[in-house]
Amino acid sequence: MPRHAFAPLLLLLFLPGGLVFALFSTAPPGFVAGQVVDDSGPVAGARVRFKAQPDAVWSDRAGRFFLPLSPGPVQRVTATHPGYFIGGASSERAPVSVRLRRLPTEDCPEYAWVAPTPNRLQSHQCGNCHAEIYREWAASGHARAATNRRFLNLYDGTDWQGRPNVGWNLLADQPDGASVCAACHVPTIPSVFDDVRAVQGTAAHGVHCDYCHKIDRLDERADLGKTFGSFAYRLLRPKEGQLFFGPLDDVDRNEDVYSPFYRESRYCAGCHEGTVFGVHAYGTFSEWLASPARREGKSCQSCHMKPTGLMTNIAPGKGGVERDPQTLASHGMFAGSQAAMLRQSVRLEVNDFEQAGNAISFEVVVSARDVGHRVPTGFPDRHLVLVVDTQPTGDDMPLAFGPVLPASAGPELAGRPGKLFAKQLTDADGDAPAPFWRALPEFSDTRLTPGRPDRSRFRLLNPQRVELRLLYRRFWPSTTASKGWPDETIVLATKSVYVAR
């Protein structure tokens, strides 16, 4: 065929495929022809590509396709369609026929979970082949969700040293609460009546590979947020063989299933949204729904699983192929580190500085940006503290005007000029901060909202020095102190405002 006939041909591809086939019984030059079928005939609307190549086409009503040839050696053609495993065939002999196998129709609760850990004697364990992904996941909170010492200290009332009956204690307050925590922290606990502390085997790996990659969808009958974790997700566990859902549509190993759901924020919502014991303790997904990031089309994964650009093969030497590193997600959950993500998401500025006689006044603006939810988000006790450090301090407290820090900011900071950005939960006796499992449903929420800078004005008398500090804390100081936990305050920003001459 002459070269100039090529362009109209491309246009024809957009016509109903049957017509194209009627016009050309064999593939035009530059294309490979083929058909997608299942056990009962052609499969229409299947997505077809050369493995690990960017361009894809769809099969027509007769299951047929023309795939533009890509340069390089002969490759495999892969096809995917909802309800089937990903299929593949060699493109060596045309026309290519790709046969798709249907997914099992029912979840098999007897399926034995596969552990993530590399192990020479257990060849199917994920870490044996997915070494890099395993390393990323193992360093993340998901890997520690069931065994996290702080989580267990709050769960059973122990402290860091293991002493019993110290401070907050879920089991004492809510003896039936174990299954509630397990739903998100230990989703493969064998029975909802099991004690989280006694969990062994794969379940002790918390939010692990095999659980996450068996998630088919959110239960359509579940009320998202009120039903959560293992109660919110519908799984598809095979009776025999293996089945992994994932974001790649060209893994034709006979056990992988393409699922676009894995790139949606809703995928994370089952565990990152929770009204627990009547309190909206975890609200990250609903915060995301209201965020500018969502309007800009940014999913949880686009920030938290952003490709590092370093991994080019997800299973090197074990059947993996070289891929564009920008198509392979990271399982670290924090790009860089949590501190790096926190620092890049908050901004501390000083405006309108004025000096009149022995008084200075200024406005502090704290804002959140490039973030998909409020700051902080997640566990309800996370908080930020803006501290206005002045000298002299103490009895000569020079604040003439402006907010001061409440008692919950801790004995060291309470009463000093500053501001708290927090969800503040109170219990029925009026005690605050209260653990979420004992709190009243109403609470005050002063956390930062992206796109809405927080402004406060301070006026100070006779200060010698004024500095600002913005801190992030994982837990309330009273909890950290009573439990004997190491302090893990992160300094997000500091700013010098004034030094007397």
Ligand code: HEC
């Ligand atoms: C089966 C429940 C579950 C699912 C699904 C889930 N998470 Fe989590 N996630 C958790 C739990 C529980 C923790 C807290 C673990 C801990 O610190 O003990 C957590 C922690 C995190 C953290 C903090 C990580 C750290 O290292 O401290 C981030 C970020 C996060 N998840 C993001 C996501 C994103 C993004 C998704 C969706 C792609 C997701 N999660 C899906 C349960 C889940």
Ligand code: HEC
């Ligand atoms: C919290 C749930 C969760 C856990 C735990 C998890 N994954 Fe994933 N995984 C995902 C999601 C979501 C994606 C898709 C992310 C995207 O494409 O943006 C993904 C992507 C993948 C991919 C496709 C390649 C890539 O990196 O994009 C592989 C392979 C994979 N996961 C394997 C694993 C293995 C192995 C483990 C354990 C070491 C694991 N996953 C743990 C949710 C999870």
Ligand code: HEC
């Ligand atoms: C024997 C090696 C091996 C083991 C063990 C293994 N995988 Fe894989 N997995 C692979 C290979 C090879 C690929 C495809 C790589 C490619 O195409 O680049 C893959 C692909 C995947 C994908 C991508 C599916 C898609 O369509 O997006 C997921 C998810 C995944 N594996 C999860 C797991 C999980 C979870 C475990 C442990 C329960 C596991 N794998 C164990 C070799 C393995």
Ligand code: HEC
């Ligand atoms: C635009 C990027 C972006 C998007 C989208 C995004 N996040 Fe985040 N996330 C961040 C940044 C930056 C931080 C660190 C600042 C903070 O803690 O808020 C963070 C922190 C977190 C934390 C840790 C909170 C803590 O203090 O322990 C969790 C959990 C989390 N995100 C989950 C999610 C989930 C779930 C979604 C989707 C519903 C999501 N994020 C969407 C950027 C994003």
Ligand code: HEC
């Ligand atoms: C709706 C799912 C869900 C339920 C139910 C749940 N959690 Fe969490 N939990 C999470 C997520 C998601 C995170 C991570 C958020 C973040 O990093 O800020 C988390 C984090 C935590 C942390 C912080 C860990 C750390 O080291 O920073 C503690 C402690 C905790 N949960 C205790 C509990 C207890 C106790 C229960 C039972 C009363 C419980 N959670 C029930 C989802 C849940």
